[in-house]
Amino acid sequence: MAYKPxxxxxxxxxxxxxxxxxxxxxxxxxxxxxEQAASVFHYPARKNLFYKVCIAFPSRSRFPQxxxxxxxxxxxxxxGLAQFIRxxxxxxxxxxxxxDREAYHMEDDERQRVSLAKAIAxxxxxxxLEFPLYQRQHNVARSWTQTPFFPALPRTQALNITELxxxxxxxxxxxxxxxxxxxxxxxxxxxxxxxxVHPDEAAHIAGGxxxxxxxxxxxxxxxxxxxxxxxxxxxxxxxxxAQTLRTLEFDESDHHLIxxxxxxxxxxDLTDLTHLLRSCRNLTEFxxxxxxxxxxxx
Amino acid sequence: xxxxxxxxxxxxxxxxxxSFESTEMLVPFVPLSRPPDxxxxxxxxxxxxxxxxxxxxxxxxxxxxxxxxxASPLRWIVDLLQTVxxxxxxxxxxxxxxxxxxxxxxxxxxxLLFKQWDEVCGVLMSRRFPRxxxxxxxxxxxxxxxxxxxxxxxxxxxxxxRMRRAGLLKYEFVAF
Numbered sequence: 409m410a411y412k413p414x415x416x417x418x419x420x421x422x423x424x425x426x427x428x429x430x431x432x433x434x435x436x437x438x439x440x441x442x443e444q445a446a447s448v449f450h451y452p453a454r455k456n457l458f459y460k461v462c463i464a465f466p467s468r469s470r471f472p473q474x475x476x477x478x479x480x481x482x483x484x485x486x487x488g489l490a491q492f493i494r495x496x497x498x499x500x501x502x503x504x505x506x507x508d509r510e511a512y513h514m515e516d517d518e519r520q521r522v523s524l525a526k527a528i529a530x531x532x533x534x535x536x537l538e539f540p541l542y543q544r545q546h547n548v549a550r551s552w553t554q555t556p557f558f559p560a561l562p563r564t565q566a567l568n569i570t571e572l573x574x575x576x577x578x579x580x581x582x583x584x585x586x587x588x589x590x591x592x593x594x595x596x597x598x599x600x601x602x603x604x605v606h607p608d609e610a611a612h613i614a615g616g617x618x619x620x621x622x623x624x625x626x627x628x629x630x631x632x633x634x635x636x637x638x639x640x641x642x643x644x645x646x647x648x649x650a651q652t653l654r655t656l657e658f659d660e661s662d663h664h665l666i667x668x669x670x671x672x673x674x675x676x677d678l679t680d681l682t683h684l685l686r687s688c689r690n691l692t693e694f695x696x697x698x699x700x701x702x703x704x705x706x
Numbered sequence: 707x708x709x710x711x712x713x714x715x716x717x718x719x720x721x722x723x724x725s726f727e728s729t730e731m732l733v734p735f736v737p738l739s740r741p742p743d744x745x746x747x748x749x750x751x752x753x754x755x756x757x758x759x760x761x762x763x764x765x766x767x768x769x770x771x772x773x774x775x776x777a778s779p780l781r782w783i784v785d786l787l788q789t790v791x792x793x794x795x796x797x798x799x800x801x802x803x804x805x806x807x808x809x810x811x812x813x814x815x816x817x818l819l820f821k822q823w824d825e826v827c828g829v830l831m832s833r834r835f836p837r838x839x840x841x842x843x844x845x846x847x848x849x850x851x852x853x854x855x856x857x858x859x860x861x862x863x864x865x866x867x868r869m870r871r872a873g874l875l876k877y878e879f880v881a882f
């Protein structure tokens with residue numbers, strides 16, 4: 409009797425388990441390979457690949473594929489991608505030198521801002537919106553990117569967004585930040601660098617608005633404790649921290665920013681931190697990360 | 707052959723020293739003023755991060771001599787915790803201390819750091835924090851050939867060991 413090899417038994421793995429396994433993959437090349445391997449990998453791989461999308465604002469000649477307009481066009485051509493995008497990172501002040509500054513035009517800036525608003529309108533499940541300052545070390549972008557970069561959000565997106573990172577905020581843009589904050593009723597987490605935002609600049613905002621609740625506040629970068637405390641506790645700040653804040657994170661250090669001139673500002677004054685802590689009555693968590701600033705002990 | 711080897715070794719050492727020095731120069735060191743007063747607050751969790759580095763006085767004209775010794779964040783942390791009065795305890799449940807030790811003068815910094823645990827543990831286990839259930843200490847260091855057996859476990863440090871036996875401490879030493 410001739411030997412007849414048995415056909416190997418097919419093992420069927422449920423798609424939920426495959427999705428769970430693919431969920432642990434984080435690097436882009438592997439996810440791209442997974443996506444192309446089989447149709448069962450398609451959905452979980454795309455879920456990870458497009459969870460966070462980074463673009464730059466204002467548009468830069470160096471990365472034309474990373475502009476708000478290119479994102480808008482991509483979403484227009486492939487509307488299926490929109491369901492996967494949960495976080496949108498808009499890198500503000502991407503500056504690679506003189507050529508980028510020459511390529512900068514106000515008209516183009518305006519067009520990109522409209523495209524950004526249109527792109528966001530196509531993202532129904534967007535949960536987090538980030539405006540980090542992209543390049544901080546030789547940052548001149550703050551002085552020449554004058555236009556407010558916050559887009560007008562449609563109602564659906566405004567309701568979904570729970571996390572906002574506005575570390576690129578500067579003094580001139582406080583009013584537009586205020587308007588944006590007032591349109592986000594479900595915001596839980598705010599990350600902000602209040603270095604250049606002076607309380608006086610916000611003073612002309614008309615009062616009479618109802619302050620929004622906020623769960624977590626992260627103050628990062630080179631925010632000054634005294635000025636930040638004054639601004640946060642001022643009546644113009646759009647969030648009611650005294651009643652609702654649960655977690656306060658104060659991280660003055662910035663791993664990417666090294667300012668030699670900051671050596672002369674010693675010692676770092678923390679007297680207002682006590683006032684801030686006492687003002688937030690329902691605070692349950694305090695995170696303090698001044699990584700490089702501590703007094704000497706022998 | 708020997709000469710070539712010696713020259714290469716010298717160049718390598720010089721480059722290594724230069725790179726340490728140049729990297730170390732990038733570490734800014736600005737002291738903090740007194741810690742905030744946390745007495746009477748309803749905080750349940752505190753997370754503190756500290757970076758231990760050898761202080762430099764070269765960027766601080768007028769403050770020469772202040773930054774010539776190694777610095778440690780533990781003194782500041784102890785002072786912060788001591789702002790709570792023992793007779794007015796707070797309901798702190800969790801403390802996380804994340805400490806990064808600079809690779810330059812790592813041995814001296816580690817010796818200094820581990821000298822101070824008695825004081826930290828004393829404050830944490832005092833009647834200031836009766837509801838404290840979890841203390842997480844994480845030390846990240848680049849020891850560059852230093853023997854780290856002493857620091858990997860809490861057995862050699864009675865204060866830390868006492869906390870561990872009490873079920874409070876989760877201790878991690880990460881050398882990379």
